[in-house]
Amino acid sequence: MKPFDLMELMSDLPDTYIESAAEPTAKHRTIRMRYILPAVAACLAVVMLAAIYPKLRVNEPGRVDPPVGSAASTDLTAVDPENSSEKSESVTTSATVPSIGSMTATETTGADGSSATTVTTTAKTSESTGSAAVTTTDGAVIPPQQTTVSRPAGTDATDSPPLTTSRTETTVSVPMEGEAGAGPSENYQTERLTVTRRPLSGIEPPGGSEGNPTNTDPQPDAELLTRGGRYYLAINLPYPCRYATVSDAVLERGRGHLSVVVLHSESDPACEQFRIEIDLPEEIFYAIRTVNVTKLRRSTFEQKDDVTLSIY
Amino acid sequence: MIDTDENKILMLLNARNEQALRDAVTLYGDLCRSVAREITGSDDDAEESLNDALLVMWNAIPPAKPEHLRAYLLRLVRNAALDRYRAERSEKRGCGQMSSALHELEELLPSADSVERELDRREMLRAISEFLGTLEPRQRDLFMRRYWYAASFTDLSQLFGMTEINVRVTLSRLRKKMQNYLRKEGLL
Numbered sequence: 442m443k444p445f446d447l448m449e450l451m452s453d454l455p456d457t458y459i460e461s462a463a464e465p466t467a468k469h470r471t472i473r474m475r476y477i478l479p480a481v482a483a484c485l486a487v488v489m490l491a492a493i494y495p496k497l498r499v500n501e502p503g504r505v506d507p508p509v510g511s512a513a514s515t516d517l518t519a520v521d522p523e524n525s526s527e528k529s530e531s532v533t534t535s536a537t538v539p540s541i542g543s544m545t546a547t548e549t550t551g552a553d554g555s556s557a558t559t560v561t562t563t564a565k566t567s568e569s570t571g572s573a574a575v576t577t578t579d580g581a582v583i584p585p586q587q588t589t590v591s592r593p594a595g596t597d598a599t600d601s602p603p604l605t606t607s608r609t610e611t612t613v614s615v616p617m618e619g620e621a622g623a624g625p626s627e628n629y630q631t632e633r634l635t636v637t638r639r640p641l642s643g644i645e646p647p648g649g650s651e652g653n654p655t656n657t658d659p660q661p662d663a664e665l666l667t668r669g670g671r672y673y674l675a676i677n678l679p680y681p682c683r684y685a686t687v688s689d690a691v692l693e694r695g696r697g698h699l700s701v702v703v704l705h706s707e708s709d710p711a712c713e714q715f716r717i718e719i720d721l722p723e724e725i726f727y728a729i730r731t732v733n734v735t736k737l738r739r740s741t742f743e744q745k746d747d748v749t750l751s752i753y
Numbered sequence: 754m755i756d757t758d759e760n761k762i763l764m765l766l767n768a769r770n771e772q773a774l775r776d777a778v779t780l781y782g783d784l785c786r787s788v789a790r791e792i793t794g795s796d797d798d799a800e801e802s803l804n805d806a807l808l809v810m811w812n813a814i815p816p817a818k819p820e821h822l823r824a825y826l827l828r829l830v831r832n833a834a835l836d837r838y839r840a841e842r843s844e845k846r847g848c849g850q851m852s853s854a855l856h857e858l859e860e861l862l863p864s865a866d867s868v869e870r871e872l873d874r875r876e877m878l879r880a881i882s883e884f885l886g887t888l889e890p891r892q893r894d895l896f897m898r899r900y901w902y903a904a905s906f907t908d909l910s911q912l913f914g915m916t917e918i919n920v921r922v923t924l925s926r927l928r929k930k931m932q933n934y935l936r937k938e939g940l941l
Contacts, residue, residue: 442877445839451901452831453878456824458885462897463784463823 660748661703663732665721672726676717676734680705685717688735690725697728702735759822766814774807781823785830791903792834793841805833831901877940884934888927895920896927 442450659679666675676685682703689700703717721729733749758780765773782803789799806829819825885893895913898904910917935941 442873445835447877448900449832449835450874450878451881452828452835454882454885454897454901456819456821458882458893458897459824459827459901460821461890462894462902463827 661734663734665726665729667726672721672723674699674701674717674719674721674726674729674732676701676703676719676732678703678715678717678734680736681715682717682736685719687719689733692725692728695728696730697725698731698733699725699729700733700735702737705736762822763814763818766811774811777807777810777822777826778803781826784823785827787904788827788902789830789834791905792831793837798837798841799834802830802833802837806830809833873940877935880935880938880940881931884931887934892923892927895923899924 661676661678663674663676666673682705684704686702686704687699688702689698691698691700701717701719731749733747735747758776762773762776762780765776785803785806786796786799789802790796793799793802806826809829810826817825885896888896891913895909898909898912904912906917906920909915909920913920915923932941
C-alpha cells in the first residue's frame with residue numbers, strides 16, 4: 442500500500458474522529474484553562490500572602506510603623522486576669538515622661554476596638570497626683586480625662602529618680618496574686634493610662650543590656666507557654682517580687698522585645714512571688730524573642746538589676 | 754448551535770432548496786477550502802473540489818441522512834481534492850494517454866484482486882480506526898489534523914499550542930506507535 446492509498450483509505454475513518462479534530466483549539470484551550478487559571482490564581486494568592494503576612498502580624502488598624510531604627514513599638518494587651526473585660530478595650534498609648542513632675546502623653550483610644558481617636562494629654566503632676574486635660578488633635582471636644590499619677594507611699598519627687606518611658610503602647614500592669622485591695626502604695630497607675638517607670642536614660646545597668654556580669658546572683662529565666670488556648674509568658678525569679686509591670690513592648694521586623702519591670706519585695710514576705718505569668722495576645726506571643734527583666738526596689742524604685750533573656 | 758444549523762441545512766436539502774448549499778458554504782466553506790488547499794496546493798483546485806463536493810452532497814441527500822453533516826461534507830471535499838491531486842500527478846508525469854490506457858485496462862483485471870484489495874483495505878481501515886481509538890483525544894486530533902486534514906506543522910503548532918518541533922516529535926512517535934500496532938495486527 443502506498444502512502445497516497447493510505448491517505449485515501451483514511452477518508453473512511455469514523456465521523457467522530459473527523460468532528461473531534463475539526464475544533465481542537467477551543468476544546469483543548471478550555472481544558473488547559475481549567476487547570477491553568479486556578480493554578481495561576483493560587484500562585485498569586487500565595488505570593489500576595491507572603492508579601493503582606495509580616496505586615497498583618499505587625500500592623501493594627503490605624504497604626505503607622507515608626508521608621509526603622511527608632512524605638513518602634515506595638516500595642517500589647519497583656520490581659521489582667523481580674524479585669525480582662527476592661528482590658529479588652531482597645532487602648533493604644535504613646536507616652537513620653539521626661540520626669541515625674543510633668544508628663545506629655547499621646548493617647549490613641551478605640552473604645553470598641555474598631556475605631557481610634559487621637560488625643561493629646563498633657564499632665565502636670567504634683568508630688569503625688571496629677572490631672573490630664575484631654576484635647577483632640579483635630580479640635581473635636583472630648584471631655585477631659587482625669588489622669589491621676591500617684592507615687593507610692595513614702596516617696597516624693599526629690600528622693601525618687603525621674604522616670605521615663607518612650608513609646609509605650611497599651612502598657613498593662615499585671616498585678617500579682619494578693620494585689621487586689623492592697624493599700625494606697627499600689628496606686629501608682631491610672632485607670633486606663635499606665636505610666637510605666639524605667640530608669641532615666643543615661644543610667645546604664647552594669648554590664649549593659651545583656652545582663653550584669655558582675656552580678657553573681659541567680660538570674661531569672663523566662664519561657665513562653667501555651668495551655669488551653671492561653672498564651673503567656675512565665676518568668677521564674679530567683680528573688681521574691683511584689684508586683685510586675687510590662688513596661689515596654691517593641692516589635693521590629695516581626696521580632697518582639699518585651700520589657701518587664703519587677704518590683705522587688707524585700708520587706709513584705711506575705712506577698713512574695715517567685716513566678717510571674719503574663720498573658721499575651723497570640724501574635725505577640727509568637728513574635729517575642731527577648732525579654733528584658735528589670736528589678737526595682739519597691740521602696741525607691743531604684744534599679745538593682747537588668748537582665749535580657751533570649752527566647753527561641 | 755452547529756447541530757441546529759446542520760438540521761436546517763438538511764431540511765433544506767431534503768426540500769431541494771438551493772439555499773442549503775449557500776448555508777453549507779457559509780458554515781463550513783472555510784474549513785473545506787482549507788483541507789482541499791492543503792491537499793491540492795491550489796486555491797482554484799480547492800474551490801473546484803468544494804464545488805464538486807457540494808454537487809455530490811446535493812445529489813446524495815436525499816436519500817442519504819448523514820449523522821454529522823460537517824464530517825460528511827469534509828469527507829466529500831477531501832475525496833474530491835485527492836482525486837484532483839492524483840489527476841494532476843498523472844498529467845505531470847507526461848503520460849496522460851498512458852494513464853488513460855492503464856485505467857481502461859484496469860477494468861479488465863480479475864475481480865478477485867479487487868475483492869482481495871477491498872478486504873485488505875477494510876481490514877486496514879478497521880485497524881487504523883482501532884489504533885486511533887487507543888490514543889488520547891489530543892493525540893488523535895493531532896494525528897487526524899495532520900493526516901486527514903493535511904494541516905501544516907505551523908498550523909498544528911498554533912492549533913494545539915505546541916512548538917513545531919514538539920509537533921514533529923509527537924507525530925513521529927505516533928507513526929511509530931501505529932506501525933507497531935499494524936505489525937502486531939499482521940497488516941505490515
